Amino acid sequence: MHKILLVEDDQQILDMMEILLRKIGYEPVLVPDVLEALDRVRNSPPDLVLLDIMMTPINGWEFLLKVRGEYHMSDLPILLFTASPEAEDKVAQLNDPRTGILQKPVSIPELKAGLERFLPGAPR
Amino acid sequence: MGERIFRFGQRQVSETDLVRWVVILSLTSCCILISAITFLHAIPYINYQLFFIPIIYAAYFYPRQGIYVAAGAGVVYQAVGYFYTYPNPAAMLGVTAEAVFFIITAIIIAYFINKIRSGEALYRTVFEHSQLGIILFTREGFAITETNDKFAAMLNFSPQEILSKKLTGLFFIEREKERFLERIEKFPEVSDFETRLSTSGGEACWVNLSWNRVDELTVSCTAVNINARKLAEKLNNDNMMKYRQLTENSPTSILIVQKEKIIYANPTFTEFSGYRSVEVIGRELTGFIDPGDLHKFSEFIGRWADRRPVTAQAEFRFLRKDSGVRVALLFSSPIIHAGNPATMINLLDISEKLRLEEKIRMDNERRRGIIITVAHELRTPLQPILGYLNLLISDPEGFSIVDETKKILERCLVSVDRERQIINQMLELSVLESGKLQVSLSKFPLEPLVKGLLDTSGYLDKADITVSIPPTIVMTADRERIQNVFDSLMSNAINYSKPPRKIDITYRVGADDGFHHISIQDNGIGIPPESIENIFEPFQLADASKLSRKYDRIGLSLSIAKKVAQMHGGDITVQSMVNSGSTFTLHLPKEVSPDA
CATH class of the missing domain: 3.30.565.10 (Histidine kinase-like ATPase, C-terminal domain)
Incomplete structure (x- = not known):
């Protein structure tokens, strides 16, 4: 079962996504604190990170930079999970095959499709 | 004036000629009659002089024919004289001398008459064919006694109509008539008196009058039609006035630059630059340009030197007297000023326009920022709703959901989806309007x-x-x-x-x-x-x-x-x-x- 690290400071979304991810066959690891999430990524890397953007003290982009730059984890799939309309363009500009985007709000089929793109041979 | 013409076969004879012939023939007949009577009464010495009368009369009107007749008469007289005086040589010589004297007299008369006639004809020709209008009028009463066709045509009258008028009645404006009366009273000779006369249509015709006294009673006067010139002058004046008003009241600044110096600036420019007119004239336009734009500006004016009729335009910052900066769109076009090439410059102050554009841009930017933030804030809470609805609908049995509830949940899902769609469209439009998006072709x-x-x-x-x-x-x-x-x-x-x-x-x-x-x-x-x-x-x-x-x-x-x-x-x-x-x-x- 693929382990998915969800970095998200909105408790409502965190609760819902936990159920949703479990339902479609993934193992969610929920981290509301972005700095703690960085430690988690370093110490026990997940199979994929679902990453909110608007967070403090560092935002999703800075998280992404640190993971890719400082931790040398260029292979770790990271899906930005955001309602911000400008993220799509920015992600396209990154031109990084291991970074994707899921626009909030996301439906189950969209979530599934998004995850399966990075985690082929999905569960079930 | 028309004259009646009589026809005699091929010949045409005017009434006047006919009368003259009758007179000549009558006089001749009288002379012959008198000669015959005196001859019968044997008084042979005075009769031949009588013939001078018809001959001279004829020579007066028909100089050449008169000479022929006189010569013919002389020959006849001589022949008759010889017949009577032969073989007395002295008498014959006397007769010859008389005949020669007779012919010479006729020739002399004809010569002078001809001379007078041709002189008269010359004046007549000048009078009638002159490009000037010529009239004679009386000093007292100003009755027109003679006119040529030109003068009549100038005022659109026939010559007869003119002759029935007084010159004073032809003036278009009373005041000008009084001026004319004043002048004619004071000066015997006046030239270039410009005034307006009435045409037959009641319109004004500008004329230039010159007159001088011919004698105590008569004044001769020439008139030149200067209507066209006056009209052109008026038009020119109107045009000048129009251009002046245009430039002085133009909402754009207008400058004329010659040899790099400003030689004209309209009030809008003085207002635009903050300098007074005297401070502007004679200065170089370069002195008004913001130093930051000087390089660009000298390139721009470099093009004026080409003297090609090219109009150019560019935007420059100008430094005002109060050190304020204004932005103006500058149009230059080559013109001829006082016979030399110059440049006319129109300046359109676009500072305000730029300020408004910037404000609109900022407003749009802010509006877009708001839309993006709002969209973000609206989309985030939709996530749990959409997620849970998806979850419930995807596994009704697992959540013990009956069919009816599932239908309701599905309707909720439709609404959530629509809301999501609206927000997404709002966002897309705002991105499209920002113009930052590229199409991938x-x-x-x-x-x-x-x-x-x-x-x-x-x-x-x-x-x-x-x-x-x-x-x-x-x-x-x-x-x-x-x-x-x-x-x-x-x-x-x-x-x-x-x-x-x-x-x-x-x-x-x-x-x-x-x-x-x-x-x-x-x-x-x-x-x-x-x-x-x-x-x-x-x-x-x-x-x-x-x-x-x-x-x-x-x-x-x-x-x-x-x-x-x-x-x-x-x-x-x-x-x-x-x-x-x-x-x-x-x-x-x-x-x-x-x-x-």
């Missing part, structure tokens, strides 16, 4: 795109759709966005019509304006003419109050579609008739440049 055949859309969208179930697009048509465009445009137009056509729906998608074949034209025609409710301008505006619906509930749409998709077409350098236009349908036409350039 590719080449693709048009027909499969449209057919593919129809196959997957379910539109075919809702309407009878015909597609006539030649399979050879290949477009260069942003494929995904163009597909969305078609989707919007199709969904619009379906939403604003009732079954039985009929939609025709047609490619206009043979257009040679460099554009693809694809129209989508429906048989729907149409758009009222007063709304047709607005349908591409965000959130505008034709007759929104009535329709929005019934047809349940938020009008953003058309705005987006139009923006996408415009991003490609194309457009979407619409023609519509209420209750019979609308035709939306997508125009896309065949060749799209990447930065379009």
